[in-house]
Amino acid sequence: MPPQQIIQPTIATQPAILPFFRSINWWYLISLLLPPVGLLLLMYLVFKKIKGFSTDKKTVGIIILATIVGAIIYLVLYTLFFSTQLNRYHYRQLENYKLTSKLSGASMTFDKPVELKKYFEHTILGSTVVDFVHSQTKDSKKYSTSFLAASSYQSALATNSDYLQQLGKVLTNKSDKDYKTVTEPLVKFVQTYTPSNLTIKMGDFSAKSTKGITKNIWQADYRAGETAGKSADLKGRFVFAAGERSFYLFMISTTDYNWNNNANLFQQLIDSVKIESPLRPGGRLQPLT
Structure with missing residues (x-):
């Protein structure tokens, strides 16, 4: 009786871009683009810490930085827009x-x-x-x-x-x-x-x-x-x-x-x-x- 042939399943090749996106911690990006959400996330992490759950210090640090940078960007953009509208007068x-x-x-x-x-x-x-x-x-x-x-x-x-x-x-x-x-x-x-x-x-x-x-x-x-x-x-x-x-x-x-x-x-x-x-x-x- 001939040996049984083992057929390897075909694995579909994933686009190279998917692993890149999967490697991103989306919370960092959300904290940068939406500072209020970043602030709420930090409050949640602090609450977890108080309750005794472990939190990754690196993750917390990056979220804090992203939230601060995002807030500064929004403030600068608002100031520029506000000043432009107020001062552009002929x-x-x-x-x-x-x-x-x-x-x-x-x-x-x-x-x-x-x-x-x-x-x-x-x-x-x-x-x-x-x-x-x-x-x-x-x-x-x-x-x-x-x-x-x-x-x-x-x-x-x-x-x-x-x-x-x-x-x-x-x-x-x-x-x-x-x-x-x-x-x-x-x-x-x-x-x-x-x-x-x-x-x-x-x-x-x-x-x-x-x-x-x-x-x-x-x-x-x-x-x-x-x-x-x-x-x-x-x-x-x-x-x-x-x-x-x-x-x-x-x-x-x-x-x-x-x-x-x-x-x-x-x-x-x-x-x-x-x-x-x-x-x-x-x-x-x-x-x-």
Whole structure:
């Protein structure tokens, strides 16, 4: 009788990719993609440990790491998306505004985006101030993204050419002994009309004329943030000028990205600022145009 032939069963060849997928601990991937699930899994493993069941320290460590990394990724993506939606704003339409005063020779005009709405205005005998804010709504909350303020105050020093010449020298020289005394009130003005949780970092002043003001004018860029000058939230420009009878202050700021997005328009705003014209013969002020 011939020996019995043993027939080996045919084993189907598995695709090479299957062992790869089977070797993955899917909980690691789930913890990375869904951090809340990873957190629940960790709570479950801790509960098992309390009940006396053994848990693999390596597995726990990897799940903790995956959950933390996943949470950071979600936070970064949310922050980027949130900031992009909030800060991607193009100002296109402008309107002219006139800041009046109870005294002659202390008014000023300027253009502003229509989205900036008046927030505060106060006028007393020798000075006047107004500020505007552009607020946007996100997740049922209001966020202010742009700020503008203007002020004029009458002073006899504005008529003193020697004082103005010395003022210009001090403003443009940080090493001058009077620099801090002169600039502190200007920084305080900017700080007053900037969110209180942000700190102002004022840049260097320069005697830079605009299309609307050609003399006795100084400008400075500034930043405002939780750590001013390092990771600032706002970027702005401050203008300080002297007219025939008054001093004038003007500031415009917005989120850093938004400033770069609207740089030409903000320069147009700066150029639009006009103060009372020089005195005509006979002492009458020319009207603002």
